Amino acid sequence: MAKKSMQVLHKEDFIQNISYDSVIFGFNGKQLKILVLEYHNTGLFALPGGFVRKDESLDEAVKKGVKERTGLDHIYLEQFQTFGNLTRSDPSVMKRILEENNLDLDVHDWLLDRFISISYYALINYDKVTPVPDALSDSISWYAIDELPALMMDHNQIVNRALQVLRNNLEKKLVGMNLLPSKFTMKQLQKVYEVVLGEELRRTTFQRRILGMNMLERHEKLFQGTAHKAPYLYSFKLEQD
Secondary structure (H helix, E strand, C coil): CCCCCCCCCHCCCCEEEEEEEEEEECCCCCEEEEEEEEEEECEEEECCCEECCCCCHHHHHHHHHHHHHHHHCCCCEEEEEEEEECCCCCCHHHHHHHHCCCCCCCCCCHHHCCCEEEEEEEEHHHCCCCCCCCEEEEEEEEHHHCCCCCEEECHCCCCCCHHHHHCCCCCCCCCHHCCCCEEEEEEHHHHHHHHHHHCCCCCCHHHHHHHHCCCCEEECCCCCCCCHHHEEEEECCCCCC
16 A cells, blocks of 8 residues: 655644544444554554644544545544543654654644544445555554554543444444445344444344334345345335334
């Protein structure tokens, strides 16, 4: 993957002491994964994030950052918490990142200040993404939730909170819409629930509960083997009854 050339980040172009971090979830049919980048020559792992320009809204900045890392537009993004612990910002970490990328410390000294991070989570189809590292990163890769490396600053805490919010919102936000094909089987939908919740679900109980919520549209059967075992395909209703 080709790295982008680093542009100078002038202090006067950005809102000071505000950053964002994105927990980008992806589902490949078997595992729920998170997109993590590694900073150049540091061995430091982090969530994709960035800063907010004075001429753009916070949401615009986050959407642009996620698109640059994934190439995807029009994805589900939700702001879930602001992180502002006194100890979350470590100027030595940012200084190391800047130095390893041969960036002028005087020009970028504002990045060594304390930052409050507004965090979002995104939900995307794993198969549609070719991750692209940013100018400061050597790589950006998918990691299974139970195989995450130690992340810099409070990013592991941000991931844990995002996962908790994702689980709480699983039904009312219809998050499976962004982790599945447009038409899917009940088994595929159940797998999303099991992976996100981290537990196995009883098939009959799950199917009864989901169908009782009246959020699915039933379509033709998916014929792959014998006809009597072919499962129905479903899609999410665009509008709830």
